[in-house]
Amino acid sequence: MTEEKYFIGVDLGGTNIKAVAMNREGKIFHQQNIPTESEKGPLPVIDKLVLLIESVRRKKDVTRRSLGAIGVAVAGAVDMKQGICRFLTNFPTKWKGIPLASRIKERTGCTSFLINDVRAITLAEKTFGAGRKVKNLVCIALGTGIGGGIVIDGKLHFGSKGFAGEIGHQTISMDGPKCGCGNYGCFEALASGSNIASQAIRFIKQGRSTMIRDLVEGDLNRITPEVVAKAARQGDEVAREIWEKEACYVGIGIANLVVSLDPEMVIIGGGIAKAADLLFEGIKKELSRRVYVDPDVSRLKIVKSEFGDIAGAVGAATWAMMNVF
Numbered sequence: 553m554t555e556e557k558y559f560i561g562v563d564l565g566g567t568n569i570k571a572v573a574m575n576r577e578g579k580i581f582h583q584q585n586i587p588t589e590s591e592k593g594p595l596p597v598i599d600k601l602v603l604l605i606e607s608v609r610r611k612k613d614v615t616r617r618s619l620g621a622i623g624v625a626v627a628g629a630v631d632m633k634q635g636i637c638r639f640l641t642n643f644p645t646k647w648k649g650i651p652l653a654s655r656i657k658e659r660t661g662c663t664s665f666l667i668n669d670v671r672a673i674t675l676a677e678k679t680f681g682a683g684r685k686v687k688n689l690v691c692i693a694l695g696t697g698i699g700g701g702i703v704i705d706g707k708l709h710f711g712s713k714g715f716a717g718e719i720g721h722q723t724i725s726m727d728g729p730k731c732g733c734g735n736y737g738c739f740e741a742l743a744s745g746s747n748i749a750s751q752a753i754r755f756i757k758q759g760r761s762t763m764i765r766d767l768v769e770g771d772l773n774r775i776t777p778e779v780v781a782k783a784a785r786q787g788d789e790v791a792r793e794i795w796e797k798e799a800c801y802v803g804i805g806i807a808n809l810v811v812s813l814d815p816e817m818v819i820i821g822g823g824i825a826k827a828a829d830l831l832f833e834g835i836k837k838e839l840s841r842r843v844y845v846d847p848d849v850s851r852l853k854i855v856k857s858e859f860g861d862i863a864g865a866v867g868a869a870t871w872a873m874m875n876v877f
């Protein structure tokens with residue numbers, strides 16, 4: 553009897569490195585996380601990543617299977633063919649040009665494949681998650697930044713240069729704030745998690761009365777989208793206003809994707825998806841206000857990511873598997 557093959561998926565994030573071991577059917581039999589400590593720079597981070605992979609390989613459920621390949625999801629731009637990092641958004645130190653895939657191969661003896669993290673999430677949801685029965689979908693990760701992935705006719709779409717899905721950098725407002733990418737008024741500059749917190753801070757500094765200040769005991773640095781969501785659920789007017797505006801921006805971003813791509817489903821992941829109760833109705837309203845080419849747009853399926861926090865790692869394992877078979 554041949555040994556069952558398994559795949560390791562690693563999600564290299566700015567805060568944590570997450571790993572899963574998964575078989576071809578998408579069954580996850582082990583998962584593990586460690587802090588990234590990205591401020592230490594590429595070499596120590598690669599050391600940690602390799603240690604995590606080796607630790608996963610030693611687990612009891614894993615040792616009786618044979619490792620097929622490793623997939624690594626990276627927050628930023630990667631050269632998938634050459635396995636090189638191009639531009640990593642949440643890493644303070646120099647990662648540009650690091651041949652991550654070959655470094656992992658040298659250290660683990662196993663072939664590895666890189667992919668952008670949100671493209672990985674999209675692949676996970678399309679193959680084993682919320683979108684497994686759907687041929688055309690868009691996946692949006694709403695977090696500190698905004699990323700995306702597009703599936704057309706059952707296939708993840710990379711575009712001619714590989715950056716298709718960078719939907720966070722579509723312009724939503726002509727005169728909007730400056731985005732990290734250099735443009736003004738990007739979707740990400742207006743609707744990311746960091747923006748929710750900074751809006752709350754601005755309202756407090758303008759003297760608006762809100763329980764957000766009490767929830768963080770006056771320490772405005774502690775304001776997060778979760779805090780603003782908590783206040784909104786308790787009926788706080790300022791918090792509700794912030795989430796209404798957020799739903800409006802996200803609705804505009806999705807409306808642009810709907811008229812361009814005509815998807816059957818929109819999957820929303822990332823930390824902000826946890827506030828689906830505050831967002832989805834407003835998104836639907838915005839779609840009805842803006843999309844006229846589809847009279848049934850109110851029935852568009854907008855759903856939460858099924859894999860949640862491990863979607864990136866699951867997608868990375870899926871990507872490794874797809875490259876092997």
Ligand SMILES: [Zn+2]
Nearest residue numbers: 721731733738
């Ligand atoms: Zn941008």
